[in-house]
Amino acid sequence: MKRSSSAVAAAPVMQTEFAFSLPRGYVDDSGVVHRDGVMRLATARDELIPLRDDRVRENSAFLTVVLLGRVVVRIGSVVDVHAGIIENLFASDLAFLQDMYRRINSEGHTRSGVACPSCGHGFEVDIAGGRLGES
Template sequence: MRRTAPAEERERRDGHAGHAGHTGGSGRREPLRTEFTFELPRGYVDEAGVVHHTGVMRLATARDELVPLRDDRVRENSAYLSVVLISRVVTRIGTVDDIHPGIIEDLFASDLAFLQDFYRRINAEGHTRAAVTCPACKEEFAVNLAGGRLGES
């Protein structure tokens, strides 16, 4: 399923240009980014003992947020909502592309917390950057929560 549209197609469809969306340096709209890569802090350990660190999360739709509310597991335990929701929007973890609530249940707590925050950032804030302050020198800078190895910028 295609989730991005070239600027010309969106402008033709919307009937106007430049009123919504981010524009690049050329004054043209950039395509909507709908998938974001991430790197889990600890990693998902599959049945064979292989640890998977990288993955992909897509933007959530209204349906993604509504469907879990009809799930009996969520009705019985509201805390399960995030497990079902995250399982709907994570499309891949390592080589595992059949993501379901059971996979998310098997994540370490720190990885689930990371994915919950990542979900909030890309869906509510629209980016994966976070402002941080160095505890040693007190310098403020931005880090990209989408991943990268330690020491990379």
């Protein structure tokens, strides 16, 4: 018996890269601000390699910087993102990327449930995309 094409569901495509817009932005050596970027899903290797890094061995807080330097694919026109770029981000941007990393690698998405403080109506927002007021 032959199945019709409508009976065979297409396999869902797994999303491995996620766009974001930094709250403040990375300021390069020329003073250009870069805000929009892409983060990819982490692999086991991404989480293991930084543990051998001397900077991480000396200061465990540096783990986040090295790890984000591996998974952030692009910030603006900067495509060679590394620990040196990440450590020069503003603290609010670093916190944003840490939260995004946790969401896409632990929970599998960048959507978060929120509630209106006035009326209590619940809805979802995509924490990775858009500037305030955009949908």
